[in-house]
Amino acid sequence: MKKFLVLYRSAVSARAQMAAATPEQTKAGMDAWMKWAKKNEKMIVDLGSPLGDSKRLEGQSAGKGDETISGFSIVQGESLQAVTKAFADHPHTHMPGKSSIEVIELLPVPGM
Numbered sequence: 211m212k213k214f215l216v217l218y219r220s221a222v223s224a225r226a227q228m229a230a231a232t233p234e235q236t237k238a239g240m241d242a243w244m245k246w247a248k249k250n251e252k253m254i255v256d257l258g259s260p261l262g263d264s265k266r267l268e269g270q271s272a273g274k275g276d277e278t279i280s281g282f283s284i285v286q287g288e289s290l291q292a293v294t295k296a297f298a299d300h301p302h303t304h305m306p307g308k309s310s311i312e313v314i315e316l317l318p319v320p321g322m
Contacts, residue, residue: 211286211287211288212286212287212288212289212290212315212316213255213284213285213286213315213316214284214285214286214287214290214293214313214314214315214316215282215283215284215313215314215316216258216282216283216284216285216293216297216311216312216313216314217279217281217282217311217312217314218279218280218281218282218283218302218309218310218311219278219279219280219309219310219311219312220278220280220302220305220307220308220309221278221307221308221309222280222307223277223280224260224261224262224280224281225260225262225263227260227280228260239301242301242304243257243301245301246299246300246301250285250296253285253286253287253293253296254283254284254285255284255285255286256283256284257283258281258282258283258284259281259282260280260281261279261280261281261282263275263277264276264277264279281302284316290313290315293313294313297311297313
């Protein structure tokens with residue numbers, strides 16, 4: 211099995227989304243995520259979480275990070291295509307505004 215890092219991207223940060231959501235919207239969102247997670251539980255290594263503020267390190271300086279990355283997961287599957295197919299109906303794809311899911315294969319480290 212190969213492992214994959216999944217990045218959830220949004221035009222609005224996870225912190226801002228969570229602050230603006232009503233309790234009912236939060237529950238509906240979590241219910242949708244948990245339904246998807248149950249359907250795909252065999253592939254999930256770490257369901258992940260929303261992400262907060264970040265910093266971009268370049269040499270000795272630190273600047274504003276990429277705020278479009280709003281969450282992550284780690285999953286496993288036979289191929290990039292198989293994992294990508296499982297995310298076709300993920301609740302993140304139904305968010306209002308510009309959102310996307312990026313699936314990145316984690317390469318094995320020789321000797322580890």
